[in-house]
Amino acid sequence: MAILQAKMDAAEAMIAAVTPQSGGAWAGEARKRALDSLRKMGAPHRRDEYWRYTNPADFLNADAPQAPVMELDEGMPFAMLDRVRLVFVDGVFDPAQSDEPAVDGVEIEPITTAMAKDIHWVSSIYGVLESSGQSPVSRPLAALNTAQAQQGFAIRVTGKAAKAISMVYLRSSETADAMVHHVVKLEPGADLTLTENGPAAARANMVLEVEVADNASFHHIRTQGRDHLRRSATHMFTRLGKESSFKSFTLTMNGILTRNEAVIEFTGDDAHATVAGACAGDGNFLHDDTVFVTHDAQNCESRQVFKKVLRNGATGVFQGKILVKPDAQKTDGYQLSQALLLDDNSNFLAKPELEIYADDVACSHGSTCGEIDADAMFYLTSRGVPHAQAQDMLTLAFLNQAIEEVESDDIAEDIRARLAAWMARRAG
Amino acid sequence: MLSIKNLQVSLQDEDKQILKGLDLEIGAGEVHAIMGPNGSGKSTMSYVLSGKDGYKVTGGTATLDGVDLLDMEPEERAAAGLFLAFQYPVEIPGVGNMTFLRTAVNAQRKARGEEELSAGDFLKLVRSKAKSLKIDADMLKRPVNVGFSGGEKKRNEILQMAMLEPKMCILDETDSGLDVDAMKLVAEGVNALRSEGRSFLVITHYQRLLDHIKPDVVHIMANGRIIKSGGPELALEVENNGYADILAEVA
Ligand SMILES: Nc1ncnc2c1ncn2[C@@H]1O[C@H](COP(=O)(O)OP(=O)(O)O)[C@@H](O)[C@H]1O
Ligand SMILES: [Mg+2]
Numbered sequence: 001m002a003i004l005q006a007k008m009d010a011a012e013a014m015i016a017a018v019t020p021q022s023g024g025a026w027a028g029e030a031r032k033r034a035l036d037s038l039r040k041m042g043a044p045h046r047r048d049e050y051w052r053y054t055n056p057a058d059f060l061n062a063d064a065p066q067a068p069v070m071e072l073d074e075g076m077p078f079a080m081l082d083r084v085r086l087v088f089v090d091g092v093f094d095p096a097q098s099d100e101p102a103v104d105g106v107e108i109e110p111i112t113t114a115m116a117k118d119i120h121w122v123s124s125i126y127g128v129l130e131s132s133g134q135s136p137v138s139r140p141l142a143a144l145n146t147a148q149a150q151q152g153f154a155i156r157v158t159g160k161a162a163k164a165i166s167m168v169y170l171r172s173s174e175t176a177d178a179m180v181h182h183v184v185k186l187e188p189g190a191d192l193t194l195t196e197n198g199p200a201a202a203r204a205n206m207v208l209e210v211e212v213a214d215n216a217s218f219h220h221i222r223t224q225g226r227d228h229l230r231r232s233a234t235h236m237f238t239r240l241g242k243e244s245s246f247k248s249f250t251l252t253m254n255g256i257l258t259r260n261e262a263v264i265e266f267t268g269d270d271a272h273a274t275v276a277g278a279c280a281g282d283g284n285f286l287h288d289d290t291v292f293v294t295h296d297a298q299n300c301e302s303r304q305v306f307k308k309v310l311r312n313g314a315t316g317v318f319q320g321k322i323l324v325k326p327d328a329q330k331t332d333g334y335q336l337s338q339a340l341l342l343d344d345n346s347n348f349l350a351k352p353e354l355e356i357y358a359d360d361v362a363c364s365h366g367s368t369c370g371e372i373d374a375d376a377m378f379y380l381t382s383r384g385v386p387h388a389q390a391q392d393m394l395t396l397a398f399l400n401q402a403i404e405e406v407e408s409d410d411i412a413e414d415i416r417a418r419l420a421a422w423m424a425r426r427a428g
Numbered sequence: 429m430l431s432i433k434n435l436q437v438s439l440q441d442e443d444k445q446i447l448k449g450l451d452l453e454i455g456a457g458e459v460h461a462i463m464g465p466n467g468s469g470k471s472t473m474s475y476v477l478s479g480k481d482g483y484k485v486t487g488g489t490a491t492l493d494g495v496d497l498l499d500m501e502p503e504e505r506a507a508a509g510l511f512l513a514f515q516y517p518v519e520i521p522g523v524g525n526m527t528f529l530r531t532a533v534n535a536q537r538k539a540r541g542e543e544e545l546s547a548g549d550f551l552k553l554v555r556s557k558a559k560s561l562k563i564d565a566d567m568l569k570r571p572v573n574v575g576f577s578g579g580e581k582k583r584n585e586i587l588q589m590a591m592l593e594p595k596m597c598i599l600d601e602t603d604s605g606l607d608v609d610a611m612k613l614v615a616e617g618v619n620a621l622r623s624e625g626r627s628f629l630v631i632t633h634y635q636r637l638l639d640h641i642k643p644d645v646v647h648i649m650a651n652g653r654i655i656k657s658g659g660p661e662l663a664l665e666v667e668n669n670g671y672a673d674i675l676a677e678v679a
Contacts, residue, residue, distance in 0.1 A: 374481065379518040379572075380528070382478050383588060384506035384536035393531065397522025397571075 007042025010060055011140065014043055017062050018148040027115035030127035034146035037131060041138035050137055053317040053349040054288040058257055059141055059233050064203035067229035067256075069171045074421060076168065077223045078195045080410045083164035084108075090171055091151055091178020091201045097170075104162035106155060106192070111181060114154040122154045125183050129209040129237035133263035137292060142235040142261070145207040149181035152207075157190040157216075169198030171227065178204040186216035188241070194218070199225030199232070199255070206234040214241040214268055220248040221411055223418070224255060228284075231257040236275075240300070242268030249406045251415050252279035252287055253422045259288045266293075266300040266328070276305040276405035278415070280422050281314035281346075288317035289337070295328035295358075304335040307402040309395050310346035311426075321353040324361050333363035340398045341371055342391070392423040429627045430454040430477075430596050435488035437469075437476050437652075446472045448652035449488065454596070454645075457624040461638055461663060462631045464649035465671050470631045471515055473649075474598045478512040479505050492596055506532075507539035511594035513585035515601045515631075520572040525584070528572050529554060533591050557590045561617050579610040586617040597621070598629045603637040615640030635667035648674050 015035060044056035058065060086108075087097040093110065101108040114122040127146040133139060155165065167182070178201030186192060190213070200206060212218050224232060232255060238246050252258055262275045279287045293302045308316035318337035339348035348369040356363060372394050380390035399419055406412040430452065437447035446469045454460050462470055476483050477490055479502035490497045497505055520528070534544040545553070558568060561583045573581050582602050589597055599618070603611050618628065618641050630641060638646075638660065646662040647654045650671070655678045656662065666674070 375518045376520045378480050378502060379514070379520065380523075380532075381502035382480075382506055382512055383528070383532035383592065384503050384539065385528075385532050386503050386535060386539075387501065389531065389535065390503075393523055393528075394520070397520065400522040 003045055003047050004042065007045045008039070010043030010045070011038050011041070013062070014038070014060060014140070014144050015147075018144070024116055024118045024120070026118070026120070026123040027126070030123070031147045033131060034127050034143045037134060038140055038143040038147065041134065041140055041143070044140050050290055050319055053319070054259055054286060058231050059203070059205070064175050064177045064201070065229070065231070066174050067202035067227055067231070068174055070227040072226070074418065077197045077414060077418070078164070078166050078221070078411065080414065081164045081166065081193070081195065083166045083195070085166045085168050086153060087168045087170060088151065088178070088180065088200065090173050090176035091169070091180050091204060093151055101153070103165065105159035105190070106157050106161045106165070108165070109154045111152045111154050111183060112150055121156060121185060122183050125185055125209050125211050126181070129211065129239055130207060130235070132265070133237045133292070139235060139261060139263070141205055141233045142207050142237075145179055145181055145205050145235070149179045149207065151179065152181040152183070155182065155184045155192070157184070157186045157192045159189070160191040161193070164193035164195060167194070167196040169196065169200040169225065171199055171201060174202060176201045178206075180204070181207045182209070184208070184210045184218065186210070186212045186218055188213045188215055190216045192218055194220050196222040197225065199227040199230040201230070203231045204233070206232065208234070208236045210236070210238040210246070212238060212240045212244040212246050215243045216241070217245040218247070219407065221406060222249070223251040223415075224258060226254045228254050229256045231255070233259045234261065236262045238263070238273070239265045239267055240271040240273060242270060244268065244271045246273040247405070247407065248275045249402070250277040251418065252277065253418070254281070254285065255287070256284055257286050259290065261290045262292070264291070264293045264302065266295050266297045266302070269298045269300065271297065271300045274303040274305070274405055276303070276402045278307050278399045278402040278419065279316065280309045280399070280419060281311070281316065282426060283312040283314060285310075285314040286317065287315070289320070291320040293322045293333065295322070295324045295331040295333065297328060299330040300328070301332040302334065303405070304337070305402045305405050306337040307399045308339040308348065309342065309399060310339055310348065311342035313345040315346070316348045317350070318367065319351040320365070321355065322363055322365070324356040324358050324363065326357040328358050329360045331358060331361040331363065333361070335365035337367045338398070339369045340395060341369060342395070388427050392420065392427070395423060396420060429456045429458070430490070430492055430629070432490045433488055435473070435476070435490055436486045437472060438484045438486055440482045440484050445486070446652055447476070450653050452647065452654060454627045454629060456627060458645065459622070459628040459630065459641060459643045460645045460647060461643040462629065462647045462649050463633060463663060463666050468649045469652045470649055471600055474512050474600045474631065477598065478502055478510060503535070503539070506592070506594070507536050509595035511589050511592055511597045513582070513589060513597070513599040513602050515604070517573050517581040517585055519574045521574050523572050525570055525572050526554065526568045529588065529591055532588070536592060554591060558587055560620070561587050561590070561613055563587055578605040579607065582606060582614060583610065583617070586614055590617060590621060595626050596629070597626065598631070600631045601633070603632050603634055611637060612640065635663050638663050650675055
């Protein structure tokens, strides 16, 4: 079992590369549990079922490969929101650049502060949602994050948050690693918008655990930063109570390697979850969306909507699974993953899966890969729209189906403008 | 205005000739109608003139005011003043009708070295033209042709024509599938655009449309060429007797 040995050796190397962390009693246990499970599952390997399309090697090297820091030539996203900004530089919280972390209806604390306490609400979520998301598919990078993370916030929302919370990730080092772990708990009926933007670090390992209690709503919008050579592995774990709602949208432009995993579990009836993404890649670019939705309650609705535009040899990966447990009747599961290839060199690799054990469900999935529609192209150009501009219009139109999942019209419009600018930079 | 000489066209991927020596001269301000059996090559002619891929010109010429059309990209032909109202207008999900119209109008203005229309001026213009075609605000907001009825699609073609103010307008079976009222709207839209400097080529099967848009010349096309030309009475003859007599006559 050479592969197994390799996975174990690599896991030990991952563990050796990080400094052991302690904390209060519960935190120490959570970290130890994560380390133990990482030792058992081993590091991700090319031959693992969900790493066939994406080579994990660059997440495992001891040092982060160098990635120049991009000077942004456009304003930061989410500026239109009434919000509190929490700024990180190379994955380290920078209070000087941040707003006062105070929002009515919300408790905000650094996770390390929470971990130093012997009794804390965070103990019921930190590493708990992550570890339940390790089966049936293991997610070693998330386990490593739980064992090690020193950065991130514990956010507890008790009512409708008066402001949005924005995590702003800035970079200064060309070779920094970042490991950030946020924990969000929405109490019954609570409502929060959380945004994240920026590339976090040359190489980032990000975990977000979100517990959405009955009747609560969580809105998450993320833009991952345009630095070309940055690498990011992100995990989102969420557990949804009765009549709750979870909506997450991610915009990705550039980045040499991105793996975004979302693990969603319905535990209360009549809840809704959307996880959506639009991505645009040019050249040396691999973007991987790996999603696992478990329906373990009745009458819940899940939507996955992923759109990718790929050119100059860029690669898109989608691995999405809907698992419907025997008692999850009246499940409505929807999964759409589409790629638009702007040339013959680009690739889309998709693994859409449905596993259904209940009989009264409506699940659909569609995965397609195509080029610009020639008839639409001719129609536009015959009206005088230049070829390049027509291509951009049709490309944006293609992405728009994912962008429409964003509830806020202002944010959706901002995202469209950023994608249009991305295309304009490639024109001529 | 439009001058087509001995135009021969085959399919790009198949060894099949569709236009077999087509001749057509349309002077400035004239309205010509083309009638002819299905499959005779009328749509192919309009596609080739406007620059659609998939066809191979193997002989002949087509010029617009002396400029070689066949050498240009579709957008250049549009900027030069050519417009085709499609027999089957294309649906484009995700592109708003209004955005599409404004982009097209301004792209053409830019290509001709004219100033782009301001958002306000554009809006005023489009609203007034849409109103006379009974195109409501909702249709302008929706994605291009998506969910439009057959008649709405055709009226949308005429709206584009009215906004772009081309000098050579080709209408490919714009009347097909329209009820009497919709056809009247379309005809009024066309008539409103008639002027000394603007010519029309109206492809149709029906006399009905030609009652409203009075053609100067009527051509009969069959098997890839014009087989007979005449005055408006030729359309009446087709209406009454079909194509059989004319086909037999030239055979
Ligand atoms: N892209 C194409 N592929 C195959 N056949 C085509 C294509 N375009 C036109 N044709 C054929 O060319 C002939 C003329 O078609 P068309 O120009 O649509 O005629 P009309 O508009 O007069 O009805 C028909 O036999 C049609 O099937
Ligand atoms: Mg036709």
